[in-house]
Amino acid sequence: MDIFAHSLWTGLIFRKTKKIWWPIFFSVAPDIFSNGIYLAISVVRGVSIIDSSREHLNPVRPEIIPILYSITHSLVIFAIVFLIVWLILKKPWWALGAWGIHILIDIPGHSAKFFATPFLYPLSSLAVDSSMNWGNSYILFINYSILAILYLWIFLFKNRRKRFITYFNEKRKLIKR
Numbered sequence: 001m002d003i004f005a006h007s008l009w010t011g012l013i014f015r016k017t018k019k020i021w022w023p024i025f026f027s028v029a030p031d032i033f034s035n036g037i038y039l040a041i042s043v044v045r046g047v048s049i050i051d052s053s054r055e056h057l058n059p060v061r062p063e064i065i066p067i068l069y070s071i072t073h074s075l076v077i078f079a080i081v082f083l084i085v086w087l088i089l090k091k092p093w094w095a096l097g098a099w100g101i102h103i104l105i106d107i108p109g110h111s112a113k114f115f116a117t118p119f120l121y122p123l124s125s126l127a128v129d130s131s132m133n134w135g136n137s138y139i140l141f142i143n144y145s146i147l148a149i150l151y152l153w154i155f156l157f158k159n160r161r162k163r164f165i166t167y168f169n170e171k172r173k174l175i176k177r
């Protein structure tokens with residue numbers, strides 16, 4: 001999934017978290033620290049994204065980005081880091097969970113042709129060859145439509161609750177008089 005959809009889903013899941021920027025950061029980090037680096041180097045070297053896949057124009061050694069992608073998209077590595085942070089802080093850091101959610105969302109969202117998620121790296125190269133690749137315009141449309149509906153619903157629900165509380169407080173004031 002693209003980083004905007006990832007951050008929007010994370011925003012929904014962690015909407016009650018105070019420091020929302022941490023989960024948002026961890027929701028985009030797996031892509032930023034793999035393909036994002038590749039894109040940045042391509043831009044700096046003036047290689048267009050389309051040309052960058054060609055062997056002689058490839059801005060980095062071809063194997064580096066897949067390795068970074070595997071590290072940032074592995075549930076095994078995520079679990080190890082999550083546990084280490086848990087031990088250091090002596091409590092789970094839930095914001096870091098957004099990284100795990102990113103991987104779980106990516107598993108059914110990538111086909112073998114397009115960065116199938118190596119979620120068991122380095123233990124196994126097993127990956128799901130999903131037929132609903134996120135780049136497909138139908139999937140993209142459905143995904144953003146669901147997000148729009150959920151955000152709208154939460155926004156309306158919040159406003160309705162606020163109105164209800166104001167109404168209730170007003171009534172109470174009237175009764176007190």
Ligand SMILES: [Zn+2]
Pocket residue numbers: 001030031073102106
């Ligand atoms: Zn990803």
